Amino acid sequence: MSAFLVLVRMRLLDTLRNRSSVGFTLVFPVVLLAVLGLVFMNGHPFERRYVAVVSAGGESAAIERCVAELGAFEEVRVGREQTEAEALGKLRARMASAVLSAAPDGGSVVLRVGTRDRIFGGGLAAALPVPARLDVAQGPAWGYVHYLFPGILAFSVLASGLFGMGYPMALFRQNFFLKKLATTPLPKGIFIAANVAARSSIVLVQVVLLVGAARLFFDLPLSFVSFGWLLVISMLGVITFLGAGFALAAAIDNAELLVDVISAINMPIVFLSEMFFPLESLPRVLSTVGAWLPTTEMVRLSRAVLLYGVTDVASLAGGLGMMALWAVATFTISLMTFKWHA
Known part of the structure; x- marks a missing residue:
């Protein structure tokens, strides 16, 4: 047997006899693929725009109508936030595309979006079943x-x-x-x-x-x-x-x-x-x-x-x-x- 084949055999056996090497080289990539497949089985998390609904201050008929209407759109994901501060914090951090809250008159809503989501906000406001006032919120650069x-x-x-x-x-x-x-x-x-x-x-x-x-x-x-x-x-x-x-x-x-x-x-x-x-x-x-x-x-x-x-x-x-x-x-x-x- 040539020196080349002897060395190849030695290196293969050295790797295969090491449980750590076998696990990390052969098993871990498969596990990683399975995890990523499960995590992203429904698409990338940012494919659907998140609309944060402020639930503080009791129920609002206008808000509930909006939530029901938005439920028919696969493009958006609606979630409820307990406080306006938390909802606006997510908007500033760009983890929410819009914040929906009840207007003082009770019959309309306020829709807040970031400076880069004006077009999205306009389309969203038009899709709502109640009058919506669109506010553009200035967020931090970072x-x-x-x-x-x-x-x-x-x-x-x-x-x-x-x-x-x-x-x-x-x-x-x-x-x-x-x-x-x-x-x-x-x-x-x-x-x-x-x-x-x-x-x-x-x-x-x-x-x-x-x-x-x-x-x-x-x-x-x-x-x-x-x-x-x-x-x-x-x-x-x-x-x-x-x-x-x-x-x-x-x-x-x-x-x-x-x-x-x-x-x-x-x-x-x-x-x-x-x-x-x-x-x-x-x-x-x-x-x-x-x-x-x-x-x-x-x-x-x-x-x-x-x-x-x-x-x-x-x-x-x-x-x-x-x-x-x-x-x-x-x-x-x-x-x-x-x-x-x-």
């Missing part, structure tokens, strides 16, 4: 960037938590560092807490840098109160994902395989966490799964405090509580499954 920022922040925290905690732990176990620590009187809880504190400090700096860059270069709307809430939300997120990273490292001994698994997990999480588009535009099964993810809650809370002006505890309590439950769950699993050596 509106969509503002919408994306909470997703970028959540992904950064997610990656720092899973990779920053999972990979070193798997590596420590692989090179027997944890086995050596097991011979010392160091309690398991202290070891985990120290790693969490160190990694959380790094992520906190990362969050501050991201927020500062977004404020400086993209005019991100920010107040001291919203910044404080953003730090709280980010810390809950990083604790949750650090716990998840610890749990993965306890289940997977090989550091290279762990990296591939985390990479495979990250992809569907990005699509199911409202980082780029709302869950309502996805198939119902996927939107239901996505609604329970801690990343989704982190993105929603961050958008609420940054873009919609929500700063009261009562409005944020539900989402914060859900993230806290995720944090408790991931670290409970970590403590139960963590072992000094395989």
Whole structure:
């Protein structure tokens, strides 16, 4: 057998005998195709224009007639927003093409659109069954960037938590560092807490840098109160994902395989966490799964405090509580499954 064939055979066997390489090279592309197929089975999320209907202030006969009429058009997707501030926040962020609200007279409606949607707004107003006053709202130049920022922040925290905690732990176990620590009187809880504190400090700096860059270069709307809430939300997120990273490292001994698994997990999480588009535009099964993810809650809370002006505890309590439950769950699993050596 020639040297060429020998080397080819060696390289093939080297790859095929490595579960990590086989999984990432052969299986992951198929999984990615399946995920993308499910996510976009109904078309691209932005194909249908989103019309935000303000439900605050009680029912309006004019609004209900408009909602019923718009339901016949496949070109638009109608959703209800609890407050006008949230609806206008989505309009400024270009995640809503129009905002529909009741006019003071009760018999007509007000239709607000952005400066780039005047023609769309005119056509929409003509299709409504009641008189509509068309208002053109001036939005920020970086509106969509503002919408994306909470997703970028959540992904950064997610990656720092899973990779920053999972990979070193798997590596420590692989090179027997944890086995050596097991011979010392160091309690398991202290070891985990120290790693969490160190990694959380790094992520906190990362969050501050991201927020500062977004404020400086993209005019991100920010107040001291919203910044404080953003730090709280980010810390809950990083604790949750650090716990998840610890749990993965306890289940997977090989550091290279762990990296591939985390990479495979990250992809569907990005699509199911409202980082780029709302869950309502996805198939119902996927939107239901996505609604329970801690990343989704982190993105929603961050958008609420940054873009919609929500700063009261009562409005944020539900989402914060859900993230806290995720944090408790991931670290409970970590403590139960963590072992000094395989």
